[in-house]
Amino acid sequence: MSLTKKSGKSGCYAKVSEDITMLHEEILHRCFRCGYCKMPSSYIDLNCPSYLAFRFETYSPGGRMWLLRAWLDGKITLSKRFSEIMFSCTACGNCTEHCPFPGFKDLLLEAFTAARGAFLDEGLVPAGVRDYLTRMQLHGNPYGLPAKKRADWAGGTEIAPFTDQEYLFFAGDEGAYDTRGQEIARSAAKLLAKAGISFGILTMGENSDGNDVRASGETALFEELAKNNTDLFNKKNVKKIITLSPHGFNAFKKDYPELGGNYQVFHYTQVLAFNMGKLKFRENSDPVLATYHDPCYLGRHNMDYYSSRMMLSAVPGLKIAEMDRNKQNALCCGGGGGNFFTDVLSSGNESPARSRVREAKATGATIMAVSCPLCAIMLEDAVKAEGLDGDLRIMEVSEIVNDRIL
Numbered sequence: 130m131s132l133t134k135k136s137g138k139s140g141c142y143a144k145v146s147e148d149i150t151m152l153h154e155e156i157l158h159r160c161f162r163c164g165y166c167k168m169p170s171s172y173i174d175l176n177c178p179s180y181l182a183f184r185f186e187t188y189s190p191g192g193r194m195w196l197l198r199a200w201l202d203g204k205i206t207l208s209k210r211f212s213e214i215m216f217s218c219t220a221c222g223n224c225t226e227h228c229p230f231p232g233f234k235d236l237l238l239e240a241f242t243a244a245r246g247a248f249l250d251e252g253l254v255p256a257g258v259r260d261y262l263t264r265m266q267l268h269g270n271p272y273g274l275p276a277k278k279r280a281d282w283a284g285g286t287e288i289a290p291f292t293d294q295e296y297l298f299f300a301g302d303e304g305a306y307d308t309r310g311q312e313i314a315r316s317a318a319k320l321l322a323k324a325g326i327s328f329g330i331l332t333m334g335e336n337s338d339g340n341d342v343r344a345s346g347e348t349a350l351f352e353e354l355a356k357n358n359t360d361l362f363n364k365k366n367v368k369k370i371i372t373l374s375p376h377g378f379n380a381f382k383k384d385y386p387e388l389g390g391n392y393q394v395f396h397y398t399q400v401l402a403f404n405m406g407k408l409k410f411r412e413n414s415d416p417v418l419a420t421y422h423d424p425c426y427l428g429r430h431n432m433d434y435y436s437s438r439m440m441l442s443a444v445p446g447l448k449i450a451e452m453d454r455n456k457q458n459a460l461c462c463g464g465g466g467g468n469f470f471t472d473v474l475s476s477g478n479e480s481p482a483r484s485r486v487r488e489a490k491a492t493g494a495t496i497m498a499v500s501c502p503l504c505a506i507m508l509e510d511a512v513k514a515e516g517l518d519g520d521l522r523i524m525e526v527s528e529i530v531n532d533r534i535l
């Protein structure tokens with residue numbers, strides 16, 4: 130089902146309405162509010178981040194479905210509150226994983242994305258969303274920072290510009306511009322180099338992968354960002370891409386091909402998982418108990434639950450204690466769907482990130498391993514908010530390995 134916006138404002142709105150109406154006819158009326166979509170498979174907990182944070186039924190996937198149905202039936206109109214409800218979805222995919230209706234459940238996120246497009250076309254979006262998309266439009270990144278600074282994270286390292294290496298390494302927005310994200314980008318790149326992987330980076334011209342812009346419903350802007358990247362990648366003869374972020378991995382793998390960007394795409398853990406034998410670990414490493422947080426765009430969206438665990442399993446002395454909600458049941462950190470930048474979910478006691486670090490602490494682990502820079506930053510803030518500094522350390526998987534190799 131295409132959600133592509135075609136032309137000017139009224140045309141866009143007509144198209145989005147048409148998409149929603151098609152979805153309405155096909156699926157919206159079938160949701161009978163059973164509520165499975167807001168739970169993990171065990172049904173013993175809540176697993177929709179926005180429902181967890183707000184505890185109103187309208188913030189659950191089924192609640193959103195019924196709101197959309199009421200809107201299309203003319204019973205309610207688009208409003209500021211309705212918009213906040215739609216934009217508080219983190220696109221985590223728990224609902225598509227756990228709604229019991231085959232053929233219908235896969236369209237849930239498409240329905241929410243199309244609805245967001247309708248709000249955008251009406252100019253009815255939370256201020257954080259408006260500002261996020263404006264920065265993306267003007268600067269090609271969500272930080273509003275100059276494009277020429279995009280490769281600064283690699284300054285002082287031996288990372289080479291991309292010429293004819295096997296892989297392009299794509300650090301993404303957080304890897305390029307966020308101080309913590311830059312550390313993580315350097316750590317992953319260092320490990321790739323240690324494992325003998327041939328890669329380089331682009332020093333200018335690339336912009337955001339646009340994954341979360343697409344999830345925000347701004348499909349025209351997503352296509353613009355993707356076109357800029359694919360034109361550049363194709364000109365540079367890029368064939369294989371390694372991403373730092375699962376969000377970029379998802380966009381390049383699933384959405385770029387239909388826009389002319391056909392590459393072999395890997396998350397960096399997928400390359401390293403099969404090259405751990407090339408690394409030499411220090412002897413007599415201290416034993417440590419770690420737990421692993423599955424990022425939504427590597428896990429549920431792309432069904433890779435094992436690359437990071439394979440890397441961690443190769444670390445001498447490290448044992449993994451799984452959280453109750455793991456793999457396809459993992460709770461989102463709350464940063465998806467643009468929420469990392471728009472903060473529509475906010476950060477109260479029941480924020481998904483704080484709930485998640487409490488769950489990690491309950492395993493007895495002292496390290497919470499992550500493989501996404503957004504998760505790392507969200508969960509580090511949550512550790513501070515929970516007063517767990519010194520008890521639970523958020524570490525990205527490559528950092529854990531780098532700490533223990535020669």
Ligand code: SF4
Pocket residue numbers: 159160161162163164165166167190191192194224227228229230237
């Ligand atoms: S979206 Fe699916 S799981 Fe959720 S309430 Fe509706 S029918 Fe039930």
Ligand code: SF4
Pocket residue numbers: 166167176177178179180189190217218219220221222223224225238
């Ligand atoms: S994608 Fe995640 S946050 Fe959005 S409605 Fe579904 S479960 Fe809730």
